[in-house]
Amino acid sequence: MIDFRYHLVSIVAIFLALAVGIVLGTTLLQEPAIELARRTSDELTNANNDLRSELDTLRGREAGNDAFVTASTPEMVANxxxxxxxxxxxxxxxxxxxxxxxxxxxxxxxxxxxxxxxxxxxxxxxxxxxxxxxxxxxxxxxxxxxxxxxxxxxxxxxxxxxxxxxxxxxxxxxxxxxxxxxxxxxxxxxxxxxxxxxxxxxxxxxxxxxxxxxxxxxxxxxxxxxxxxxxxxxxxxxxxxxxxxxxxxxxxxxxxxxxxxxxxxxxxxxxxxxxxxxxxxxxxxxxxxxxxxxxxxxxGIGKGASLIAPAVTTATPSPTTQSGS
Structure with a gap:
């Protein structure tokens, strides 16, 4: 007849095996998961850096364009x-x-x-x-x-x-x-x-x-x-x-x-x-x-705009008595 000690040892062995399996399984899964997360993080960081660089470039281009137009405005609109x-x-x-x-x-x-x-x-x-x-x-x-x-x-x-x-x-x-x-x-x-x-x-x-x-x-x-x-x-x-x-x-x-x-x-x-x-x-x-x-x-550039600006016309407007436009 199997005594109580046998049952106890069997139960302990079962739980020990489960524990070892969980530890081994977690360890085996941990490395791929960590590696995937690391690669994803690196990709997102690189993409963010690229976007930041593109934004800085666009801001620089816009600032340069604005400076040029500002300097040229008196001549562009003269008279x-x-x-x-x-x-x-x-x-x-x-x-x-x-x-x-x-x-x-x-x-x-x-x-x-x-x-x-x-x-x-x-x-x-x-x-x-x-x-x-x-x-x-x-x-x-x-x-x-x-x-x-x-x-x-x-x-x-x-x-x-x-x-x-x-x-x-x-x-x-x-x-x-x-x-x-x-x-x-x-x-x-x-x-x-x-x-x-x-x-x-x-x-x-x-x-x-x-x-x-x-x-x-x-x-x-x-x-x-x-x-x-x-x-x-x-x-x-x-x-x-x-x-x-x-x-x-x-x-x-x-x-x-x-x-x-x-x-x-x-x-x-x-x-x-x-x-x-x-x-x-x-x-x-x-x-x-x-x-x-x-x-x-x-x-302009928003919805409903047909052109960025009107075509340039002659410099000196002629007086008109037309009502409205």
Whole structure:
């Protein structure tokens, strides 16, 4: 009869064998697993180093290109806008650095900068359209009519365009007597602020888009309001360019995309989505020149852009009385 000690020794032997098998199995599997992980890590490190090197190279090329364009800009835009008075229209959230760089390029092109009109978040607030509409009704000249389908921002754009821009070269630099109270009323209402002498009307306008697309539930409505402004200024002047930086991701709050997606507005208003780059500021000048010829285009590197920049045209623009573009 097998006694208890035999059973105990058998059980111990079994567990000992299992333990030895586990140790041996783990040891045998460990080396290939470690080697595979090491090779994978090395490959990822090398790939990351290669990408970093490519990025550094691209950054160097971009910096060199920007430096070249910046140095060449005065010659590239010389006299392109001589005789034209340009209004800067700044959207809420626009970059002052980008705007100042754009203003310098416009000046190098021979344009006279009339000043700046900066809109506030309150102007774009959908809850405040009643205030905007009330001011428009109170301040508009008797002969100013609006389409039945126009929005509060469409009507405001028409009134503000009559105040700040003109398509008549002879009226450039003069205020519109019939809209003399508009600036004061809109400033008092907290809807905009001004700098310089924007009421002495301009022949062209550049709207600086927000640095980042609007977000939230009202983003698309806010972007649409700015599109209405750009369209209104274009119709009331010799031309308007909406310029900003291409967003990293598509967004319904991107005003440049809203303009490009609108078949009617995009026929009149030009857009440039590289204003934060030297080539984009040159493109903006060329786009204004194109507007003087009654044409519009969508320029840059983002969705909806047809070319990086307009074709270069003759240096000295001819005065025109054409309405809008």
């Amino acid at each position: 392109a806008l001589t005789g034209q008075r340009v209004l800067l229209v700044e959207a809420p959230g626009a970059s002052s650095t980008v705007r100042e760089a754009a203003q310098q390029t416009l000046t190098e092109a021979g344009a006279e900068i009339a000043g700046r009109v900066t809109f506030t978040d309150k102007f774009l607030d959908p809850k405040g359209t009643g205030v905007v509409d009330g001011l428009v009704s109170q301040l508009k000249p008797a002969n100013m009519m609006f389409p039945v389908t126009s929005t509060a921002w469409d009507r405001a754009a028409t009134l503000l365009a009559a105040t700040y821009v003109t398509n008549d070269q002879a009226q450039a630099g003069t205020p519109n007597a019939t809209t003399a109270d508009v600036t004061g009323a809109f400033e008092t209402g907290g809807l905009l602020s001004t700098e310089g002498e924007p009421a002495k009307r301009s022949t062209l306008a550049v709207m600086i888009a927000p640095e980042r697309p609007y977000d939230g539930e009202t983003a698309e409505t806010q972007a649409g309001a700015l599109a209405s402004l750009a369209d209104g200024f274009d119709i009331g002047s010799k031309g308007t360019v909406l310029a900003g930086a291409v967003p990293l991701t598509a967004s319904p709050g991107d005003v440049i995309s809203v303009v490009r997606d609108d078949g009617d507005i995009s026929k009149r208003v030009s857009t440039v989505d590289t204003l934060d780059m030297p080539m984009g500021r040159v493109a903006t000048v060329y786009a204004l020149r194109e507007q003087l010829d009654g044409r519009a285009g969508q320029y």
